[in-house]
Amino acid sequence: MKSLVLERQDELSLRDFSEISKAEETLGPRDVRIKLHTVGICGSDVHYYTHGRIGPFVVNAPMVLGHEASGTVIELGAEVVNLSIGDRVCMEPGIPDPTSKAARLGMYNIDPAVRFWATPPVHGILRPTCVHPADFTFRLPDNVSFAEAAMVEPLAVGVHAATKARIKPGDVAVVMGAGPIGMVTALSALAAGCARVFVSDLAEKKLEIAAGLSQAIIPVNVSQQNLVDIVLAATDGWGADVVFEATGSPQAAAQVFQPLAPGGCVVMIGGQSEPISYDAGAAMVREARVENIFRYAHVFPRCVGMLSSGAIDVKPLITRTFAFEDSVRAFDIAASASPEDVKLQIELPQ
Incomplete structure (x- = not known):
């Protein structure tokens, strides 16, 4: 499975990556498997690339980058009823412990146990497919593109x-x-x-x-x-x-x-x-x-709704799009912090 891997600080590679755990790739009854389509490059991705850490989160082993994403559902867990195979979706990248006090109080974004894509030791999704909880996966209206959908994560902030x-x-x-x-x-x-x-x-x-x-x-x-x-x-x-x-x-x-x-x-x-x-x-x-604020909570459906209605237009913020095979170059350009760039995105092969 070819992925964009941060090997260590200042070193990226696009290579077959087999270190995704079997548990992470196993489809649970309330999970969906998603074929990734578009992934945005976030400032945190770039910071891990250039500095190898953000606060207490340190890249101690190779890690797949990327957490702003859209894609297509290709497999359903046995208990999933709100999504169908073929649905175009965007995904909220933080998965809390549903039994935690923070989650029960509705503040799941500040759950200390949250697992967030591309935050060590959790791998991101600049890779062909991923497994994700259906409860954190949101169907896209027909008039919201994959590129716009990959902007839902930053828009949620x-x-x-x-x-x-x-x-x-x-x-x-x-x-x-x-x-x-x-x-x-x-x-x-x-x-x-x-x-x-x-x-x-x-x-x-x-x-x-x-x-x-x-x-x-x-x-x-x-x-x-x-x-x-x-x-x-x-x-x-x-x-x-x-x-x-x-x-x-x-x-x-x-x-x-x-x-x-x-x-x-x-x-x-x-x-x-x-x-x-x-x-x-x-x-x-x-x-x-x-x-x-720390990330976001309960806003992904609102963001999708505003993109669909035209209340918010994020298309002018997408300043460059790269093919997956150009991912390393895309990150080098993002790290250069050109004043002409706002959001760079990567499209995966379909």
């Missing part, structure tokens, strides 16, 4: 963030960071009811892409403009109702309260490898509400 923010119709939001997650967060904020969304970044090309997503998105190049001044001027000095931090930059995270309105909400999305500066005084005088 933005939708989860917008949900945690409790956006009200007409709110003004700021999204710090115009990477893939920042852009899907901006789209999610608009779909949730925001009247305007300011998106800030240093890369002019990414800001141009963001501005092209909607007339309600206002790009701010923070290398040339002052984000706080622009937001305050546009809101009669009041500030933004919601600020999303999607850069993962300690410098940006230290400034989240500056453009925030009194009583506003900050949502921390970007991962921070070290403790960051927190302006408790600025938070206090605003009575700011601070939310943190």
Whole structure:
């Protein structure tokens, strides 16, 4: 089974890979077997490639990459009734322990026992087929393409963030960071009811892409403009109702309260490898509400529905598509962090 394998830090290979365990490949009664079609390259995949670890998750053995995926159901477990062979699907990549307290409380994404594709020691799905629980596999409407479906996973982060923010119709939001997650967060904020969304970044090309997503998105190049001044001027000095931090930059995270309105909400999305500066005084005088998100929960069907209805359009974010045999080159391009690229995807042979 040819797969894209991270052998160790800075070394990728496309080769036959037999280390997928028999248990992982065995079809259980509530599982489906899926032929993979499209897989997106996530920043975490690239980080494992370039650094060999993310926090406590260390690549100590060869690991298959990839977790943003779509495909076709080719086999059903005996108890599966909600899917059929031939269904086009996308898959939620984190599998919790259904008996855990977190899962029983509905917060399955923060279950310490969750097994998440391409997070050591769990293999990802840049390979021909995989077995996955039917409960975390979602049928696609005919008008949602495989490429769009492979964007559901990152979109779920933005939708989860917008949900945690409790956006009200007409709110003004700021999204710090115009990477893939920042852009899907901006789209999610608009779909949730925001009247305007300011998106800030240093890369002019990414800001141009963001501005092209909607007339309600206002790009701010923070290398040339002052984000706080622009937001305050546009809101009669009041500030933004919601600020999303999607850069993962300690410098940006230290400034989240500056453009925030009194009583506003900050949502921390970007991962921070070290403790960051927190302006408790600025938070206090605003009575700011601070939310943190870890991946997502209960939003995949919502994302599929919004893609189908046209409420959210992710197609402009897919900037390059590669054949499976070009996967190593695709990752090298992704690692170069070209400002012209947002989401790179890989298509597997059909």
